[in-house]
Amino acid sequence: MTDAWAYPKGRRGEVIGLLGGSFDPAHEGHANITRQALLRFELDRVWWLVSPGNPLKAHGPAPMAERLAAAREVIDHPRVEVTGIEARLGTRYTAQTLAALRHRYPATRFVWLMGADNLAQLHLWQDWRQIMESVPVGVLARPGQRISARLSVAARVYRGARIPASQSRRLGAADAPAWCFVNLPMSPASSTALRAAAARR
Numbered sequence: 001m002t003d004a005w006a007y008p009k010g011r012r013g014e015v016i017g018l019l020g021g022s023f024d025p026a027h028e029g030h031a032n033i034t035r036q037a038l039l040r041f042e043l044d045r046v047w048w049l050v051s052p053g054n055p056l057k058a059h060g061p062a063p064m065a066e067r068l069a070a071a072r073e074v075i076d077h078p079r080v081e082v083t084g085i086e087a088r089l090g091t092r093y094t095a096q097t098l099a100a101l102r103h104r105y106p107a108t109r110f111v112w113l114m115g116a117d118n119l120a121q122l123h124l125w126q127d128w129r130q131i132m133e134s135v136p137v138g139v140l141a142r143p144g145q146r147i148s149a150r151l152s153v154a155a156r157v158y159r160g161a162r163i164p165a166s167q168s169r170r171l172g173a174a175d176a177p178a179w180c181f182v183n184l185p186m187s188p189a190s191s192t193a194l195r196a197a198a199a200r201r
């Protein structure tokens with residue numbers, strides 16, 4: 001296992017899925033969409049980007065070291081790396097993170113991964129069109145979020161760039177803008193529910 005604070009190795013020609021999140025704390029829902037993304041989008045590996053703090057969330061998350069350690073307990077998979085790379089790069093906004101990663105790993109292809117709830121909110125992110133124009137985006141179903149994702153601003157603006165779920169394997173090799181929504185056996189887990197349960201104990 002590599003040091004979560006170090007830059008992970010990027011091998012030439014690999015397709016790496018990036019799952020950004022607060023992971024406050026990590027849970028089975030994150031692990032489930034990661035395994036599904038590896039399969040459905042034919043990714044070589046997935047990096048979890050444990051965020052220094054979501055720019056849209058008012059409350060600060062638990063300390064990075066705690067969240068990194070807990071994330072490593074949740075996912076133990078030979079093709080998944082848990083990283084604190086955004087803290088290392090000094091970026092918090094996804095558009096900035098992607099620009100920095102593409103600069104640092106010019107021979108690697110990246111795919112941004114997210115749950116359906118994040119697609120519904122994507123148009124509120126900084127430079128969100130730049131994100132869509134720079135990397136393919138893989139969207140994974142989340143309970144209660146499939147309709148809002150399908151009706152979202154991002155889905156409407158980029159409807160012509162959608163790859164059907166039946167062709168999800170094409171996503172990693174596709175030129176941006178390209179996105180694909182896949183249905184999967186869903187997990188209802190959420191960090192909010194876990195924090196609430198911990199507060200009751």
Ligand SMILES: Nc1ncnc2c1ncn2[C@@H]1O[C@H](COP(=O)(O)OP(=O)(O)OP(=O)(O)O)[C@@H](O)[C@H]1O
Pocket residue numbers: 019020021022023024028029030033113114115116117118140141142143186187188189190191192193
């Ligand atoms: N159960 C789940 N099913 C599908 N996607 C999920 C699930 N849980 C988290 N995700 C996705 O994983 C990424 C990181 O999520 P995050 O760390 O914010 O977890 P969360 O459970 O959504 O947290 P919170 O409840 O604090 O908002 C996001 O793209 C989110 O959509």
Ligand SMILES: O=C(O)c1ccc[n+]([C@@H]2O[C@H](COP(=O)([O-])O)[C@@H](O)[C@H]2O)c1
Pocket residue numbers: 019020021022023049051053054055056057092093094095118124125126
């Ligand atoms: O760049 C933005 O404006 C932006 C706004 C909200 C969320 N994000 C990113 O989306 C990912 C999921 O965030 P979260 O807190 O819902 O787990 C994480 O990588 C955040 O940095 C990014």
